[in-house]
Amino acid sequence: MLNILLSLILAIVLFFTHQPSAIAQDASTSGEQTAYAILNTAINDMPPMPEDGYVPDYGDIEGVDYNMSREWSAGDPPADVLKVGDIESGLGAEELTLGQIEEITGADFDDITIGNLEFLEGVSMDEFLQDVPFLEHWDVNDIPALEKYSQYGEIFSGDQTLGDVIAANPEIGAMEVRDVIGDVSISEIPNLEESQLGEFEGVGDKTISDVPGLGDVPLGSFPIPVAMPSLNFFPMQDIAFGKEEFSGLSGTPQSVSGGTNGTQVWMPIACVGGCPHIELTDSGWEGAQWLTKEHRVRDGFGVLGAMYDEAGAYRIPFGPAFALQVTSTDEKTGIAEWGLAFRVCKRGIIDLGCTAYFMEVPLGIETKEGDDIITGVRDGLGGATIPLDAPPSWEEKRPNSPRKLREVEEAYDRAFSSGAQVKMDEDCLEGLVSVATSHHQTEAAYIIPKVVESSNKHGLSKPQLAYVLATVKAEVGGVGWRTNIEETGKPCSYGGGCGWHGRGLVQLTHIDNYRRLGKVIGQDLVGNPDLALEPEYAVEILVAGMKDDLFTQSGRSLDYFINGQEKDYYHARQLVNRLDKAATIAGYAEKFEEKLNQCSTLETERKSAGGGELPNRIAQAAEESYGMDSSSGPDAGRNACVWAVNRVLDRAGIEPIGGGMPGNPKPGNQVWVPGVEYDLQNGRGTQVSRGDAKAGDIVIEGDQWHIGICQDDGCSRVISNSSSRASFKWESDTDFDGYYGNGPSRIYRLEN
Known part of the structure; x- marks a missing residue:
């Protein structure tokens, strides 16, 4: 893998080009002799890093289960720079045990305690019992060192297994193992020295020096001996x-x-x-x-x-x-x-x-x-x-x-520079987005600023915001950082009968929660539960619900678990779903908090889309409606261009348009383009030139065959209903790419 070769191979090359004593001094040194010398070299034998450097945070990368980012200074030992994850796949480091390292290196680990194992940082007692084979089934009486050396020794007594003890004391199970049994020698813990490094959660993020003796293992003694690349560039x-x-x-x-x-x-x-x-x-x-x-x-x-x-x-x-x-x-x-x-x-x-x-x-x-x-x-x-x-x-x-590629890039650029996007410090946003999986980072870049904006409104601290973002990653982040994610397969499994399944960023369930959160956002979620899928409502449901304990009503708010005195990321999960995935979400929260602490500001603003308050709201609603299904509109979506525009207006809190024209073939139903233009010309709007057009203005095709909404100044980009796909996603120029071929379109600014 790339990370192994960038760090390990280059370190080897540095070593053997700058340490002449390692190789025979005369030109007769053979390739076999050089290879033998390399295979008998350990990471601790390599020279210090020659200059300052860093590896940026690339976020989640397929096939890489640890964070590759790091910084180092000139003179740092390679073992303090290289991570266990760097040599897992290439050398099989994850297959090594402490016992094998002790045997290979000749080291004596008798005096090493659990507290000395830096790679156990962040590993809870619960996780430790799962990582060490069969440890949870051992009787505590057979491990007397637990009672003797642990500050919680009184619980490690009696006729019970270690698993029973932790189950009866969940608060101990949630603590870091080094804080519970840190003074116990590793030799006193059954099977610990036979446990493979890869069994321990997060070991890939630890440096080589965090694992006793690992830096002294010769490269040729790893489970997968180092493969020597050919340094012949011109065969x-x-x-x-x-x-x-x-x-x-x-x-x-x-x-x-x-x-x-x-x-x-x-x-x-x-x-x-x-x-x-x-x-x-x-x-x-x-x-x-x-x-x-x-x-x-x-x-x-x-x-x-x-x-x-x-x-x-x-x-x-x-x-x-x-x-x-x-x-x-x-x-x-x-x-x-x-x-x-x-x-x-x-x-x-x-x-x-x-x-x-x-x-x-x-x-x-x-x-x-x-x-x-x-x-x-x-x-x-x-x-x-x-x-x-x-x-x-x-x-x-x-x-x-190719043009097709340029259009895709431009469409994404427009989507994230429009009035729909809440803007925040770019460096801060980039750091937060990096915690999302790589293929969902585009969506995360859209939704995270909205969550930050809402958390600012509700007065959340950085650690509290970190936990809210971690909850989103756990609830929907595997599918996508979107609000329109709806649970499938369980429509009738929750309180209140059918229809109260998971929706939105927090996967809201149960009719009582829909009723309670509906009051918070000022909407009838019981009468229209799909409103929980709308971005503005989904974000408010998430933040307000977690802040004020509105989902599980445990009697403990977000302030109880995360405040100025403590950060209980593990038990804060009770605000949403008991302790389901509690440890995983706590880990996500730590990552988000780390990124938040690097932010110079968390201030947000809604970028003006120009043209006044109504056009701003229309442009924002249009962007948020992108991809909206119009199959329930006229002719199964094939003639739903006015219907789709009115859905956007409704989303923006604006009365529908197009029903006032005398002779409208469907009076009172706003589905006819001529009816829309009539309303715009008779009190609802004003015609504007293309030079004065702003995002949120309404575009009428020259012969009234079609209608859309401007999404930028000058109206070079128009979004409208796609008849063939029955969805609000056709992006075109002002004249709808000449599809109708009937002269220039007219542009109007809605005024009421």
Whole structure:
């Protein structure tokens, strides 16, 4: 994995290029001798970090279950910088036990106590019993050190198991294990020294130095001994093969080309069934196969990766800016032709991921047998760990992105710069969003400022806000940071009969809660429970309900659990759902609090959409209504353009429009575009020019076939009902992209 190679391999390279005593001094030192020296090197043998540095917080990354972020200073030992998670997948560190570390290193752990085990920081007594095999079933009388050395010794007595003791004393179970039995020797705890490191919650986030003796384990003694990458960046091309090679059922055994295979990390991908390629030679590359771009591989990730998910096999020796491909081979002449491939990424707060490397450009370069070629380091990551400098002219070969991609990026940019978005400090928001899973961060960037705004209104402290955000992550964060998430499969399982299932950010349930919270938000949630799915109401339900104990009515408010004297993130779960997922949510809260403490300000503002109060409200309601289902409108949504606009107006608290025209074929029903324009021209609005148009203005198609709502100044972006999809999600220009072809549209500003 990338994190292993960036830290571990580079540390090894630093060590063996700056410590001449580690390698034989003369040129006759063989590769075998060097490899032997490396395999017998431990992390504590490596030199200190040569300069200050850091790894930023990338948030949740698929396949990485710990936070990769860290900072270090020049002179820091590598064991204080590298994390256990850095060497879990690559070296199998998670499979090691303390007993094995003791045996491998010859260390004596007899005097080490539970309190000395820094990697147990944050692990509760409850979790500790689950992490150590069968420990909860041991009789406390068989572990006398518990009664003797623990400050809570009186509970560790009598004819009962350790699990019984903790079940009867849940407050002890919630405490950190080091605070409960910190003075007990690790040798006194049954099975502890036989427990694999990977069994302990959060061990991946601990540094190597937090685990006794781990930094002294030679790299060759780990469960997965360190794989030595080839540091030969320019091996020699050997034979060029055509389609007949590997045309049977056997795949290429040493593929060094590949793609991401649907992840965010490059990996080699074998080919089966006819695989033109070049074979490589030279030290570290003997027999390796680089497949041509005819070998199509799965690539890309996120929203953009779903749009373009296939690439020709490649390597990335110059880093991720572009990929290097063998475009074709000629078996008769032995010639290979080369090209580049580019991708499109949009990362950050609005994280759309990356496309595959699908934009292919020929280089006009040929190589033949015996030529040196560029591969980069053979690291299992396409050469990306030690990127080479590419000729500047190669980056200039990047083609323009397809229009479809540009439209998607622009649509997301518009959605998060519109009047619907509550604005807050960008650095603060980016930190908070990073706690959400990567594929939900775009949604989190929209909803988190609204939660912050509401918490400010209710006077919540940072720790209280952290716990509210942690609750959202637990309740709906696995599905998406959206308010319109509705529980399925249990429509009649809650108090009050059918219809009171989970809705919104906190998954509101039970008719009594709908009635109680409806009074808080000033809406009839019993008569219209789906209002709990609306962003403004869902946020208020979440914050007010948790602050004032309105969900479970436990008799203890948020202030009881989290105040100036204590932060009981574990038991605060009682405000929503007893102790379900209590430890997990407490962990989320700690992460959110850490990010909140880095915020310079939590002030929020609603960005003006221009054009006065009514247009502001309309623009905001239109953005929040994006994707609204219109199938219950006229003709199953096919003729629901006015119906959809009036739903938006209703959401903005504005009377519907279009029912006042004499001769309206459906008097009193606002479903006819001519009726809307009549109302706008007769007391409800004023026509404006395109130059004066603002977000929230109403757009009427030239021959009154369609209607939409402006979403920006100048009205270059209009949102309206899509007849074919029966939903409020058609984004077009002012003239509806010329679809109706009947002259310019007219724009009106609603005034009442």
